[in-house]
Amino acid sequence: MCHGPTSGKPQASVLHYIAREWRMLPCWVLGYEASNSRYLVELEDGSQKQVKRLALRFNAEDPQNFALRVETCRAKKAHCELQQAFIKFIESQPDELVSPLRREQKERFIRQGLHRSHLEDSNSFVGHIRDLIREIEENYVLSMKFAKVKNDLILEMGTPYACVRDDTPFAPLLGNFLPCKAPQYGLVAHQASEQSVLEIATHLVQQPTISRNVNVPGSEEQEACFP
Template identity: 50%
Template sequence: MGDAPAVLIIREEPQRPVYKDVIEAPDFLKPPDEAHYNFRNQPLETFDFIEKFETGTPEEWMAIVNADTARPQACVVHYKAKQWTMLPCWVLEYDEVTKRYHVELEDATRKKVKRLSTRFNAEDPDNFAARVDYCKAQKAHCELQESFIDYIEAKHDSLVTPMPRKAKEGFIRTALEKCHLEDPNSHAPIIRELMNEVEQNYVLSMKLHTVKRELMIAYSTEDAELDEENQFASVMVVFLPKQIPWSALVQHHTADLRVFEVVAEMVQMPILAASTFEMTSLVWR
């Protein structure tokens, strides 16, 4: 018998997805009032990391500003000349109910502002800027996550194969077996509601699978990657395959007994059946 002919395997370049007409179109975005979490209308303070950035309580800040009232003690965000800017102001008081500072500008304009709109002269301006940037970045990421969910849900149901009836019956059977209901028929409405939820989650997961195939290069392979033009890349990175760890030596403690010593002890154990002992010896051998 001769040598088998060599087989040349040609690996095609993965097709790169097109994003311009797909992702950038806002048609899939739900209106803010229909959104799951409506991050677009959430105030910036929702994403604040007070434990990391805040250096004083409102009471402490008021004590600092009241010590010097001869000149402005802070700067506040203000819309002037068709642009947002930071203007000097006096801090008059803090309203515990509204969580806002009452401030007065140099032109005698008074405002009630939130903490992220108030930069005290006594605080580090770089820390304040980092705090605002952090909140903006967190909000942008949450908005992107919600946009990604909207994009998935906007996929037409016709792209998903209906959940098999056999699978639904299996869910119901397993649930009934584990719950041990005396009268399962009396719980039919609840079971029907739960099955609707299961089926909705199934459809959503299948749509997610479709989106991953559409937007990921070489999806479902170890070479899967995300294109730089993919605006959902930062939220889809969790779907990329994990890097395989390098092999390395592992330190371990020296065994107290050698194998033949362990076997000798096991022979003396009356609870160990002969067949079990034989199988154990074969495995260790």
């Protein structure tokens, strides 16, 4: 967009701070530095500076499309920054609020994992197992902190009347955890299940973190499932 005769006229406009405000001022585009993704521009007063693409609007660009692109990028950037702040807020919750995984639970997980792995020399995987347990514990603690934060920031959590508190800056991120509005007559469209109940139950009991007896129905459940 900068090639060809320009008759000495500026080729673009650049965002520049002058007289205590940001303005789009005419400029010449002298080059592009790929190492830092910056354009080198020169203003009419002879000053030069390097700028990002979103601060530079070429004359050949549609001003409305450019403004919409800048607005969209700023909104996405703000959303990402809000997500990062929310994660830090969750991580800042006191560790004392979370009950640690018991030693028996971790040992049971390791035994069941090794039993199904059929390793000839399981001792050579001790380091990997420690790393796995550490990762499981970290995810568990973070999940429990997240559950506490949701309970603190969402009023009447777990009920049809749940709503996000008005005084939290993280409200835009918590809408997905609110109950969906019930459709008329409570009718919802759904797809047929890919697996039967027995196939799902068989798969669940093979997981090392789930006890086999959790899927054993009592007499009432048996009558309800198999009348």
